[in-house]
Amino acid sequence: MAHPVTLLGEAQLRALVPLDLAAIDQVEAAFASLATDAVAMPPILNLALPERHGEVDVKTAYLPRFDSFAIKVSPGFFDNPSLGLPSLNGLMLVLSARTGLTEAVLLDNGYLTAVRTAAAGAVAARRLARTDARRAAIVGAGEQARLQLDALRLVREITHVTVWARDAARAARFAADVRAAHGIDAIVARSVHAALADADIAVTTTPSREPLVHAEDLHPGLHVTAMGSDADYKTELAPSVFGAARYFCDRLQQVRVAGELAHAIAAGAVAADAAFPELGAVIAGRCAGRTHADDITICDLTGTGAQDTAIAVLALQRARAAGAGTIFHNDLTT
């Protein structure tokens, strides 16, 4: 008996799953599911290879609404650039939730993670930013900075962009690229404070180990999505913002140990058992999101296996519909 396994490479996946409204809707559904369904999402498995300057994370989540689930393998090998290779790569396996059989191997080199991460930023903005938001501040100038802006533009009519990055030259290139690609105003700010001063939405996209955004950088009506921190040594928001804004998160138990909340707890700014609403509960109508135009809202995104399963399921659906991918006929000895 032969069982078909669909193989897809990065180029195919880029073509099948662009960052678009369908991807955003799929990730939004995953967040809603997290808040309302019996989702199984175990803690992340981490394998550290310090002598190789590498590490691997494995994430997974089962969402009852899908008949498949993903297991994502995310390596980071930090000597790779000296070999002409990207530091981050990885793949996703798609397994049947009915039989456990492998349905697909998505050799995406991290592309689907980039898309689902940007899509989550769009979901946060769609649910928490002012509907009339026009001005975006982007902190950081890497791949996610670009994708987060692309994602914002799918849910809000962004007309002005201000960027700040530690590397001013990269920030300048980012602004020039935005002007050229989208024909909208884009300028470099000389500080995070200046970048945020006139913004309706700010997205922080850095692996900073020191807070970049403090309470005094916030103003009424602002929404901030902090998507850079996903480990206990990374932080973009000072503990002071917790007293100045309404805080939302992707997964409470995760931000307590690996998100901005972890640092606020460690600083004594927030009680260790304090509860905050998850984005999924806002989507599902179980918690209020933005209630006034002048609310200051923050959404802390650390990344969840539920997003991985959602985007992997979308990729496989589209591959099947398009007849894309290589089919490997694996034998099954029963």
Next chain:
Amino acid sequence: MAHPVTLLGEAQLRALVPLDLAAIDQVEAAFASLATDAVAMPPILNLALPERHGEVDVKTAYLPRFDSFAIKVSPGFFDNPSLGLPSLNGLMLVLSARTGLTEAVLLDNGYLTAVRTAAAGAVAARRLARTDARRAAIVGAGEQARLQLDALRLVREITHVTVWARDAARAARFAADVRAAHGIDAIVARSVHAALADADIAVTTTPSREPLVHAEDLHPGLHVTAMGSDADYKTELAPSVFGAARYFCDRLQQVRVAGELAHAIAAGAVAADAAFPELGAVIAGRCAGRTHADDITICDLTGTGAQDTAIAVLALQRARAAGAGTIFHNDLTT
């Protein structure tokens, strides 16, 4: 830039990696590495899907002696037999320990796990059983019972086999198959006690939830390998055997929570922090194994990611040497 990924199916892997002395040596080297090298082996990731009657375990380990490591995905979906599918399946990914890039996808449906598990039984017998051991007792009559006997025969000259299983008809078939396949004496015993009475080596291979082997079943010179228990609800050895035999294990921190030791600790027969030698330390010459012909030895095997990495590396080496497998050229966007 394209990066080659080798794909291998179950039939190819069965041909490339039979249960032989090379597989046993490879697994033995992994045990030695566990005891002597800076092996990284994180706790198992477990995803439970109770409404689907399924679960998935993910195991991994990095051994400095290998330039690759495996990530093993082991699903168990217990309604599968009603669909004509095996309950257990799964695959292994092989990643480069230098770059994290995926080198191979081994769609083995659990075959490599079966081989590395049997090979571990052979390692335990080779290191702990009497060199003149001839008589084997096998408890259980499933796939591992057969493989464990095959493995024993590679390291000791087995001339007599006694089998006990809860299902007497299966035990009878097992004995008949052994006689037919190997031309050696094989009989069914009416109790575990009777099966072990005249044995030099016993291997227990069941998912029993009640102990099958008690102190009064042991006699001088016997070696017992207990390979069935790998979760806290499974047990094959009564706590009383801890006072009657010298106990060895594959991984101390693992048997304390998921092996026979967990039950002995829970029963108060052994202190929670009691230390016992690992099989790898015996192989590496750091701990004594059997020191007298009359020693009673026990080896508790729960299965380790180190074994998975060892067998996966062997499979990929052999596939490359044989030019076997399908090469998928994955693009890398740098």
